[in-house]
Structures are given as structure tokens and as C-alpha cells.
Amino acid sequence: MKEVDQLYKIRHSLAHIMAQAVLEHYPKAKMGFGPPVDNGFYYDFDFGTEKISSEDFKKIEKSMYKIINQKQEFSIYYKPLDEAIELLAGMDQSYKVEYAKELVETGQAEDQGLSFYVNGSFTDMCEGPHINNTGEIPPKCFKLDRISGSYWRGDEKKPMLTRIYGLAFENEEELKDYIRRRELAMQRDHRKLGAELEIFLIDDEVGTGLPLWLPNGAVIRAELEAWAKDVEFKAGYHHVSTPSLSKSTLYLRSGHLPYYAESMFPPMVLDENTEYYLRPMNCPHHHKIYGFRPRSYRELPYRLAEYGDMFRYEKHGSLSGLLRVRAMCLNDAHIYCEYDQVKEEFAKVMDLYKYYYDYLRLGNFRVRLSLHDSESDKYVKDEEEWQFSEDIVREILNENKIDFIEERGEAAFYGPKVDIQIKNLLGREETVSTCQLDFVMAKRFDLWYSAKDGTMKQPYILHRAPLSTHERMISFLIEFWGGAFPTWMAPNQVMLIPVNEGVVDYAMEMKQKMTELGIRCDIDVSDDSFNKKIRKAVTKKTPNMWIIGENEKAEGTITWRRYCVQDQIKMSADAAIDKIVHLRTNRIMDNFADVQI
Numbered sequence: 001m002k003e004v005d006q007l008y009k010i011r012h013s014l015a016h017i018m019a020q021a022v023l024e025h026y027p028k029a030k031m032g033f034g035p036p037v038d039n040g041f042y043y044d045f046d047f048g049t050e051k052i053s054s055e056d057f058k059k060i061e062k063s064m065y066k067i068i069n070q071k072q073e074f075s076i077y078y079k080p081l082d083e084a085i086e087l088l089a090g091m092d093q094s095y096k097v098e099y100a101k102e103l104v105e106t107g108q109a110e111d112q113g114l115s116f117y118v119n120g121s122f123t124d125m126c127e128g129p130h131i132n133n134t135g136e137i138p139p140k141c142f143k144l145d146r147i148s149g150s151y152w153r154g155d156e157k158k159p160m161l162t163r164i165y166g167l168a169f170e171n172e173e174e175l176k177d178y179i180r181r182r183e184l185a186m187q188r189d190h191r192k193l194g195a196e197l198e199i200f201l202i203d204d205e206v207g208t209g210l211p212l213w214l215p216n217g218a219v220i221r222a223e224l225e226a227w228a229k230d231v232e233f234k235a236g237y238h239h240v241s242t243p244s245l246s247k248s249t250l251y252l253r254s255g256h257l258p259y260y261a262e263s264m265f266p267p268m269v270l271d272e273n274t275e276y277y278l279r280p281m282n283c284p285h286h287h288k289i290y291g292f293r294p295r296s297y298r299e300l301p302y303r304l305a306e307y308g309d310m311f312r313y314e315k316h317g318s319l320s321g322l323l324r325v326r327a328m329c330l331n332d333a334h335i336y337c338e339y340d341q342v343k344e345e346f347a348k349v350m351d352l353y354k355y356y357y358d359y360l361r362l363g364n365f366r367v368r369l370s371l372h373d374s375e376s377d378k379y380v381k382d383e384e385e386w387q388f389s390e391d392i393v394r395e396i397l398n399e400n401k402i403d404f405i406e407e408r409g410e411a412a413f414y415g416p417k418v419d420i421q422i423k424n425l426l427g428r429e430e431t432v433s434t435c436q437l438d439f440v441m442a443k444r445f446d447l448w449y450s451a452k453d454g455t456m457k458q459p460y461i462l463h464r465a466p467l468s469t470h471e472r473m474i475s476f477l478i479e480f481w482g483g484a485f486p487t488w489m490a491p492n493q494v495m496l497i498p499v500n501e502g503v504v505d506y507a508m509e510m511k512q513k514m515t516e517l518g519i520r521c522d523i524d525v526s527d528d529s530f531n532k533k534i535r536k537a538v539t540k541k542t543p544n545m546w547i548i549g550e551n552e553k554a555e556g557t558i559t560w561r562r563y564c565v566q567d568q569i570k571m572s573a574d575a576a577i578d579k580i581v582h583l584r585t586n587r588i589m590d591n592f593a594d595v596q597i
């Protein structure tokens with residue numbers, strides 16, 4: 001029997017209890033599968049001609065509570081196949097009969113036969129495990145959630161069953177917390193906010209997975225890029241620009257063909273039988289730049305950076321908003337260094353990650369050390385180098401007191417990597433970005449430098465992308481910040497709100513002044529009431545609203561309201577403009593209420 005925790009057993013037992021309650025009300029219902037899942041459990045039923053809706057949840061839940069209060073014992077017994085089938089057929093459970101036969105035919109049944117769990121009047125063919133008795137279910141820890149259709153065995157040629165989902169957690173508080181977070185996640189879903197705030201567009205005629213960045217989204221991208229370039233410039237990076245297309249020979253050399261072929265788009269045949277590929281990674285182009293002339297140890301570490309466009313073939317069904325796309329732009333860089341510089345450079349890159357994530361307040365990120373799997377053919381064969389590189393990265397993480405977990409079989413094909421993972425609002429972990437140590441590409445691309453001792457050596461290469469792709473990073477920022485960007489990134493930095501016609505000229509004058517300073521601002525000249533104008537600006541998550549009335553016009557002032565702050569302050573228009581310039585130039589994170597401006 002598999003090792004599982006108590007919550008798993010609670011969820012699995014609740015699936016049985018729900019089926020038991022459902023059969024009480026719908027004795028003719030036929031059961032499909034009923035497993036525990038991440039946030040609770042479900043069970044599939046064939047209700048025949050009977051209709052069921054979420055309005056029936058109350059009576060089912062009531063019966064479930066009755067079963068729980070009766071503290072029914074769970075017990076297990078085994079039956080040989082023919083007896084098992086007879087039993088299930090007697091229960092009129094045709095789907096279970098079909099599955100039982102399959103288990104035996106495919107040799108999945110245990111020697112003792114098929115296992116059955118019984119509690120009270122209910123019997124289900126099941127592997128378990130379960131809690132000891134139904135009384136162990138914590139009070140109010142579960143709730144029937146929703147109904148959906150689901151094909152038997154996930155096969156659209158088979159009957160459509162009715163799936164009833166339940167949520168279940170360790171206690172009532174955690175259940176409520178989950179429901180609250182799910183509500184928030186729905187409100188903040190980047191696909192929903194991305195449309196409302198006009199950040200990006202997915203157009204069917206262009207294709208799913210190929211987002212179009214609207215003017216507001218283009219501003220956010222440009223600001224992130226400018227920031228990255230400033231930070232990278234200070235950290236000694238050189239910026240380059242390379243094309244998104246390359247001949248197949250480049251990817252044969254790099255090993256992307258064949259190691260990475262399934263993530264690449266099929267080739268285009270041009271120039272009489274030359275194959276060209278859309279690039280899935282920027283590395284090979286950068287290696288060409290490193291290698292175009294002889295390099296000396298004096299140039300190392302040599303850091304090449306580019307916000308580079310890339311294209312990856314993701315299955316159509318997996319495409320979703322900005323999170324799973326086919327065209328993306330990566331905050332990429334490659335650092336070419338000597339053996340004894342690897343540690344220091346890797347540590348610097350980890351510092352950079354920390355700097356960015358703290359700055360953006362992306363909360364606690366988790367670090368995963370992804371190692372190769374020597375059994376798999378997904379990785380370059382060189383056990384000695386793998387050993388060395390994996391040890392080095394582990395050492396760096398330990399020396400820098402970075403907590404991490406290790407996972408086999410998640411490395412890049414050319415070296416181990418550190419994955420930075422953050423939890424989304426529902427607590428699911430997503431890899432935001434990675435840093436890799438590469439011992440393969442210098443050999444493949446014939447990259448060298450003349451060392452201090454006069455010999456020729458091959459550099460180690462670090463691949464890093466702390467700000468991830470624009471697509472992934474911006475989807476996270478939208479969700480974590482609820483669409484409220486700080487002034488420096490905000491598509492519209494200041495909304496001028498004139499309270500009547502008579503002050504529009506003053507507002508225009510201010511807009512003119514700010515536009516010349518490169519400040520993104522707008523005036524609400526609509527006929528809407530003052531309150532509605534404020535509401536509109538808040539809905540658009542404009543970080544700064546400047547209210548302009550007769551007094552303000554007469555005094556040369558504005559009344560300033562910040563997006564996330566209740567208080568408003570009056571100040572001279574010139575001082576206010578200076579402040580916006582300050583917020584922008586210093587990239588102040590004023591989308592958090594605790595930040596003084």
C-alpha cells in the first residue's frame with residue numbers, strides 16, 4: 001500500500017462518503033472513479049436520465065454528515081476476480097465491472113485478488129488507504145464545490161459521466177482560506193486583468209500562444225527592459241542583438257537538434273534546401289559572438305546580454321494566457337568565465353536574483369537544484385563533468401546559505417540548473433527563471449581563451465535569466481499586484497481629474513508640461529461625475545490621480561490621491577511634477593501602501 005498522509009486519507013474517504021450519500025438519494029446511479037485530488041476529491045457518476053445540479057448539494061452534504069456522525073469503520077477485504085465481478089454486477093455497477101476486468105487482464109490485480117473497502121452499508125472496489133472510521137473527518141473541513149461533465153476513462157467515444165467535485169482541507173479555517181484565495185486568484189487572473197487593463201490580446205486569427213502586446217503592455221515591457229539594462233550595465237554586461245532565425249547547422253552543433261527538437265517548430269526550407277529554424281533559445285547566437293575573435297583571460301568573465309525573442313512549440317491544449325505561450329522574449333545572458341571564476345560569478349547571479357525578487361516583492365521564492373538523470377537519454381553523456389558541475393552548484397548554494405531542494409531529471413541537457421520557483425495565489429509552484437552551469441557548449445562551439453599561463457583553455461558558461469520571459473514575469477506581476485503597477489512601470493502614470501469645465505485649460509497646461517518631461521499622463525475630460533471619474537481611474541489602477549478644481553487652478557496646486565492610499569495631499573503643481581520624476585527615475589515601488597513618496 002502506498003505511503004500517504006492523513007489529509008490524503010481524509011480526501012479519499014470523503015470521496016467514498018460522498019458516493020455513499022449520492023447512492024442514498026440516487027440508488028440507480030452508477031459509479032465511475034472517485035480519487036482524492038489537490039484541493040479535495042471528486043467522484044464520477046452516471047445518473048442515467050436523472051438530473052442533478054448544485055442545488056442538490058445540500059441534501060447530499062446532510063447525508064454525508066450523518067455518515068460521519070455515525071463513526072462508521074472502514075475495513076478492507078479481498079475477492080478473487082470472478083467473485084469480485086459477481087459482487088459488482090450484483091451492485092449493478094457496470095463501470096466498476098469493466099474496470100475490474102481490465103485490472104486483471106493487465107496484471108494489476110494483487111495476488112489476493114481485488115480489494116474492497118467497506119464502511120456502513122457502502123462497498124467500493126478500491127486500493128485505499130482510508131482513515132479508520134468516518135468520525136475522523138474534521139468538522140466542517142469539506143464542501144461540495146461544483147459539477148462538470150467528464151467522459152468515462154477520459155475517452156470522448158465513451159459515455160459522458162457527471163463529476164461532482166468537493167473541496168477538503170485539514171480544518172474549517174484552511175478550507176475558508178482556500179476559498180478566499182481562489183476568489184482572489186479569479187479576480188486577479190492575468191488573463192482577466194490583462195484584458196480589462198488592455199495589456200495584451202490573444203487573437204484567434206493570429207493564434208493562441210502568440211500574445212499581442214497592446215500599448216499598455218508595451219510600456220510595461222519597455223520599463224522592465226530599461227531597468228534590466230541599467231542593472232546589467234552596472235554589473236558589467238554587454239548588450240547584443242541577434243536574429244530570431246538560424247540555419248539548422250547551428251542547432252546541430254549546439255545539440256538542440258536532436259536534444260531539444262520536440263520543443264522546436266518544424267524547419268523552413270530556404271535557399272535551395274537549407275533548413276532554417278525559429279530559435280528556441282538565444283545561446284547559440286551568443287556563443288557565435290564570443291567566438292568571432294580570439295579571447296584573452298583578461299576579457300573574462302565576459303557577459304553577453306539580450307532581451308531575446310524565442311519560439312517554442314508547446315502543445316495547443318497547454319497554451320494559456322501569458323503563462324504558456326509559443327512566442328516569448330527572455331531576459332537572457334551568457335557569462336563566459338574561467339574555471340576558478342565560476343563560483344564567484346554564479347554567486348553574483350544568485351545575488352542578482354535576490355535583488356530583483358526582493359525589489360518586486362515577489363515574496364519568498366524557493367530554489368530547486370535540478371540535476372541530470374544518468375538513465376535518461378535527454379542529457380549529454382559525460383558523467384565526470386556532470387558530477388563536477390552538480391557538485392559546484394550545490395557548493396555555491398550551500399556557501400551562500402541558500403535553502404534548496406534537489407530534483408533529478410530536471411536539468412538542462414547541457415548542465416545542471418538552479419530553478420527559482422514562486423507560488424502563485426493558489427499556492428501552486430511555478431518555475432519563474434533558471435540559472436544554468438554549462439560545461440558542454442564551449443566544446444561544441446569550439447570556444448577558447450588564452451589563459452594567463454599562455455595555454456589555450458575553454459571557458460565555462462553560465463546561462464541566466466532572472467527576470468524570466470516578459471510573458472511569464474508580467475503574468476506574475478499582474479497577479480501578485482492585482483494589476484496595480486508602480487508609477488515607474490504604469491502605462492498611465494498620472495490621471496488628471498478636472499472637477500469642472502472651467503479648469504480643463506489648467507489641466508491641459510499641466511499635461512503639456514508633463515508630456516515634455518516624458519511623463520505618461522492623461523486627462524479625464526468626460527462628462528462623468530467627479531466620483532465616477534475617480535472610480536474609473538481606480539478601476540484602471542492608475543497609480544496617481546491629480547484632482548484639479550477652482551482652488552487648485554487659482555493657487556497653481558493639485559490635490560494628489562494615490563491608488564492604494566486613503567489620504568490625499570495638496571501641493572504645488574511644480575513640486576508634484578518633480579515628485580513624479582523622482583518616482584520614475586528612482587523606480588520607487590509606490591504601488592505598496594507602506595511606501596512613502
Ligand SMILES: [Zn+2]
Pocket residue numbers: 012016034124125126127128
Ligand atoms: Zn477509493
Ligand SMILES: [Zn+2]
Pocket residue numbers: 281282283333334463464
Ligand atoms: Zn542560454
